[in-house]
Amino acid sequence: xxxxxSIGSRLFDIANCTLLALIGLAAILPFIHVIAGSFTTVAExxxxxxVLIPTKxxxxxxRYIFSTNTVFRAMAVSIGVTTLGTAFSMLLTSLMAYGLSxxxxxxxxxIMFMVVFTMLFSGGMIPTFLVVKALWLxxxxxxxxxxxxxxxxxxxxxxxxxQNLPEGxxxxxxxxxxxxxxxxxxxVIPLSMPAIATISLFYAVTYWNTYLPAILYLxxxxxxxxxxxxxxxxxxxxxxxxxxxGLDDYVRPPEQxxxxxxxxxxxxxxxxxxxxxxxxxxxxxxxxxIKG
Amino acid sequence: xxxxxxxxxMAAGGKTGSGLMKRIxxxxxxxxxxxxxFLFFVIFKYVPMGGLVIALQDYQPYQGILxxxxxxxxxxxxxxxxxxxxxxxxxxxxxxxxxLAFFFPVPIILALMLNEVRNQLFKRTIQTMVYIPHFMSxxxxxSISFVILSMDRGILNELLVMMGxxxxxxxxxxxxxxxxxxLQIIWREAGWGTIIYLAAMAAIDPGLYEAARMxxxxxxxxxxxxxxxxxxxxxxxxxxxxxxxxxxxxxxHVYLLLNAMNREVAExxxxxxxxxxxxxxxxxxxxxxxxxxxxxGLILVMAANWLAKKAGEEGIY
Numbered sequence: 154x155x156x157x158x159s160i161g162s163r164l165f166d167i168a169n170c171t172l173l174a175l176i177g178l179a180a181i182l183p184f185i186h187v188i189a190g191s192f193t194t195v196a197e198x199x200x201x202x203x204v205l206i207p208t209k210x211x212x213x214x215x216r217y218i219f220s221t222n223t224v225f226r227a228m229a230v231s232i233g234v235t236t237l238g239t240a241f242s243m244l245l246t247s248l249m250a251y252g253l254s255x256x257x258x259x260x261x262x263x264i265m266f267m268v269v270f271t272m273l274f275s276g277g278m279i280p281t282f283l284v285v286k287a288l289w290l291x292x293x294x295x296x297x298x299x300x301x302x303x304x305x306x307x308x309x310x311x312x313x314x315x316q317n318l319p320e321g322x323x324x325x326x327x328x329x330x331x332x333x334x335x336x337x338x339x340x341v342i343p344l345s346m347p348a349i350a351t352i353s354l355f356y357a358v359t360y361w362n363t364y365l366p367a368i369l370y371l372x373x374x375x376x377x378x379x380x381x382x383x384x385x386x387x388x389x390x391x392x393x394x395x396x397x398x399g400l401d402d403y404v405r406p407p408e409q410x411x412x413x414x415x416x417x418x419x420x421x422x423x424x425x426x427x428x429x430x431x432x433x434x435x436x437x438x439x440x441x442x443i444k445g
Numbered sequence: 446x447x448x449x450x451x452x453x454x455m456a457a458g459g460k461t462g463s464g465l466m467k468r469i470x471x472x473x474x475x476x477x478x479x480x481x482x483f484l485f486f487v488i489f490k491y492v493p494m495g496g497l498v499i500a501l502q503d504y505q506p507y508q509g510i511l512x513x514x515x516x517x518x519x520x521x522x523x524x525x526x527x528x529x530x531x532x533x534x535x536x537x538x539x540x541x542x543x544x545l546a547f548f549f550p551v552p553i554i555l556a557l558m559l560n561e562v563r564n565q566l567f568k569r570t571i572q573t574m575v576y577i578p579h580f581m582s583x584x585x586x587x588s589i590s591f592v593i594l595s596m597d598r599g600i601l602n603e604l605l606v607m608m609g610x611x612x613x614x615x616x617x618x619x620x621x622x623x624x625x626x627x628l629q630i631i632w633r634e635a636g637w638g639t640i641i642y643l644a645a646m647a648a649i650d651p652g653l654y655e656a657a658r659m660x661x662x663x664x665x666x667x668x669x670x671x672x673x674x675x676x677x678x679x680x681x682x683x684x685x686x687x688x689x690x691x692x693x694x695x696x697x698h699v700y701l702l703l704n705a706m707n708r709e710v711a712e713x714x715x716x717x718x719x720x721x722x723x724x725x726x727x728x729x730x731x732x733x734x735x736x737x738x739x740x741x742g743l744i745l746v747m748a749a750n751w752l753a754k755k756a757g758e759e760g761i762y
Contacts, residue, residue: 165664169561176555177574180636183589184577186600188591199598237706249482252475259469264479267486274743276493277735278696278715279722283499284492300489333474362582365697369723379582387588406720409598416588423580428573 184420189301198409214414220270224418226375227382230294231361234378235422238298238360243353246311248305251337253308254315255323265312272305278369285370296370297363297378304359307352314348316339361422383419387412410420500733513729520733529717537713537738540626540695547627549687552638554678557668559639575636586633587701590625590655591616617706625703626711629739641683644677681756688742714738 185205190198191214193207218224253261275281281300290296318341326336342349364380371377391405469476500520502513524530562568568632578586593599594615602612615621649672657667696715703711714734722731 158599162664166561166563169558170564170567173558173562173567173571177571180575180578180632183632187592245482245485247480252479255472255475257468258472258475259465264483267491271486271490273746274494274739275490276496277732277734277739278718279728279732280493280496280499281489283496283725283728284489302489302757303485308482317540333472333478358580362580362584364582364584368658380582383588384584384701387591389583409592409595412588412592416585417593419588420585424577427577427580433597 184424187413187416191410191417193410195408195410204359214408214410217411218414218418222267222340223377224415227377227379228418230376231363231378231380232422234294234363235299235357235360238302239353239357241298242302242304242307242356243349246308246352246356247342247349248337249303250308250311251315251341254312256316268305282369291370292372292376293370294376296397297366298360300370301359301366306355308364311345311348311352314345318344350430356425379419383415386415497732499692499729500736504729505731506728510691516729520730521737523730524734524737529712532709533712533714533717536710539710540699540713542621543623543627544630545687546631548634549684551631551635553642553676555635555643555645556602556639557672560643560672561664561668572636572639575639577636578633579637581633583633583697586629587698590629594625614703617704619707619710622702622707622710626699629698641679642676645679646672649675681753684745685753688745688749 182205189205189207192211193209194211194213197207197209197211226273252258253264255261285291285296285300290299322340322344323336326340333337362380364384367378367381369378371381386407390412496510499510499513501515501517502510503516504510504513504517559568559571562571565700570737581589591599593601596612596616601615605612613621615625653671654667657671662670695713696719699713700719701709701717703716715738717740718731718735721727721734
């Protein structure tokens with residue numbers, strides 16, 4: 154936009170940017186508060202001097218939460234589910250997306266409709282649970298991955314991406330005698346790394362945040378991922394939530410610092426990975442959103 | 446020269462028997478690629494849809510679908526006669542209306558604001574900050590809220606006391622549930638929601654702004670008369686999709702906030718389905734409830750889509 158130097162315009166800019174700065178801060182302040190609070194002592198928090206920066210540093214809270222197996226175990230489960238789940242989802246999604254991106258495929262629009270329809274209507278919690286049960290997946294780690302393997306939205310994004318690759322590439326490879334598999338693995342995939350990276354990240358975040366499938370399908374507390382443990386400690390231990398099943402490891406309500414430490418642990422991988430990948434996320438959401 | 450003839454087959458309306466079969470066979474590798482995903486959708490999306498029939502039965506797990514007795518609309522009648530039904534319906538509709546009124550405009554306004562920023566570094570910094578909450582699970586969002594809003598040393602109550610006010614029991618009160626719910630949604634999703642609007646705004650012809658400026662239009666006027674109308678169809682599409690989401694969205698979120706104290710305003714269809722179905726084992730009844738909810742959502746989407754088309758906008762189908 155060409156510079157507009159009028160006073161009104163400048164005032165607008167100042168007001169706008171100030172507001173935006175406040176909004177940005179509001180978005181991240183709670184995180185800062187929690188992260189900082191996890192690194193201090195209970196006494197410090199209670200003294201009311203603390204808001205954002207601890208005057209007294211301490212690892213008490215972390216020592217406490219790692220003193221038993223619970224948090225370790227849950228982290229391990231979450232890491233495993235995230236890595237294997239993302240790989241599995243990407244495999245299924247990419248294959249299907251590539252197949253659906255080829256315009257001369259018979260039945261293509263029918264299958265696409267089938268996919269899109271699931272975004273508008275579903276069988277619901279109980280019928281899905283019964284299917285998972287019928288497949289003997291209840292109380293298995295697979296229940297955290299298989300029933301949610303493909304996200305229709307991600308599928309559409311990938312398909313659109315593959316569709317927009319230059320057609321000449323596929324054709325010249327075919328003339329050279331390459332099979333569809335060859336084209337996919339040797340040409341299309343290397344060209345699609347940005348989309349693959351982005352969608353992988355979307356899946357990874359979803360898997361790391363797994364909560365609902367865990368409480369639906371897992372009865373064995375040892376298999377719970379970190380988000381479920383987080384809920385046990387912060388939400389349930391407060392004695393406030395609807396059902397209080399499964400409170401075994403922590404008997405008295407945990408201190409604020411401990412709750413904060415568990416929150417940090419449950420959030421850490423995302424916060425670490427995020428700054429490097431933020432621009433990929435935003436671009437990826439764009440890739441398919443408008444056309445999809 | 447297969448390549449030269451394939452397009453001709455299609456152009457000639459390749460639905461002739463041999464042309465069709467040839468295309469299917471030619472693409473057999475592609476069908477193989479689609480197969481696993483296709484099976485996924487069939488097994489985990491469409492079979493459960495078929496499983497909705499248990500809403501018309503007295504489903505007993507040990508007898509299975511084929512052997513459970515059929516009871517017709519008994520569960521639906523029970524649902525409408527249930528005194529809790531209206532409470533749940535009211536809660537669901539209120540939360541949805543609040544979502545629409547208070548949350549839906551926020552990403553739009555935020556995008557409008559971000560769009561006006563000329564300094565790219567500042568813009569990207571703010572975007573980075575407001576995207577973060579989107580990646581946090583609801584457990585994390587609610588947990589952080591709990592820590593901050595807690596009566597026992599939560600920072601917000603501490604600040605209230607310092608300013609001379611009484612402590613407020615946010616987490617357990619009925620009055621604060623709805624505001625808390627909406628604020629959490631705004632915190633989590635407003636930033637991420639700007640992406641699609643910003644993309645649409647980026648496509649607007651700068652010449653329009655030029656012309657407006659020459660005519661003496663102020664910044665706000667430019668936004669109102671140029672930017673907003675240009676993203677109108679994006680807004681409409683997202684509105685329609687949101688309607689489809691209406692009764693669907695928010696189970697994890699509400700479930701985490703639900704407790705005995707705020708149940709009267711917090712219980713929605715999904716949490717009721719979960720409690721009645723998986724906790725109390727009323728499979729058929731809760732499926733009926735869920736079915737009702739899904740159907741209403743679908744009807745709303747179709748109605749909204751039809752309305753949008755009537756008004757001249759593109760729908761989603």
